[in-house]
Ligand SMILES: Nc1ncnc2c1ncn2[C@@H]1O[C@H](COP(=O)(O)OP(=O)(O)OP(=O)(O)O)[C@@H](O)[C@H]1O
């Protein structure tokens with residue numbers, strides 16, 4: 058068979074919809090898809106590990122990486138900076154391995170503009186009420202931060218029309234199955 062580059066999958070959707078939950082479960086089944094660890098200026102949450110969940114950086118460090126053009130995309134999301142390290146993505150795809158990004162909607166837009174052939178999956182909540190309940194239940198944000206995330210979610214949901222696939226995260230297991238089906242189908246694409 059001819060040497061082939063890997064596929065770039067982009068999983069996006071509003072905060073609290075369950076991107077992390079779905080992706081963690083998916084990656085347990087798929088050890089041949091590489092998760093790109095983002096850099097962020099957000100404070101680590103309890104239990105989060107530097108270099109596993111995120112590369113945690115100061116705002117100065119982040120801005121210096123932006124200046125050096127180290128990010129495939131970056132954005133200010135809910136008052137913190139987040140970016141996808143470019144070198145990791147390039148080198149992994151070149152090696153023929155698939156990569157998945159879990160990023161916000163602004164970042165996904167940048168990848169769409171810059172990268173040819175990405176596969177964009179929008180993860181949507183069954184309702185805004187359910188989204189609010191999930192963020193509240195997670196309990197990792199302050200009241201103000203939750204309000205910002207929900208306000209942003211209203212606008213973000215309008216973006217789903219620009220994606221290749223729409224997956225509603227009602228039951229985690231069903232959402233995982235649908236994303237697995239997308240990955241398999243894309244791997245068979247001629
Ligand atoms: N299908 C589901 N049904 C009920 N609860 C869910 C479902 N999917 C995820 N959750 C819960 O919703 C909360 C938010 O999920 P998660 O942290 O994965 O969202 P996220 O989209 O990654 O958020 P963020 O963008 O803020 O990082 C978690 O407490 C998670 O357990």
Ligand SMILES: Nc1nc2c(ncn2[C@@H]2O[C@H](COP(=O)(O)O)[C@@H](O)[C@H]2O)c(=O)[nH]1
Nearest residue numbers: 072095131132134139140141159160161164
């Ligand atoms: N544009 C980017 N968005 C990213 C990246 N990594 C994560 N994210 C998104 O940020 C929000 C908040 O995440 P949280 O961990 O603080 O809850 C969420 O929508 C993530 O998908 C990135 O590299 N670029």
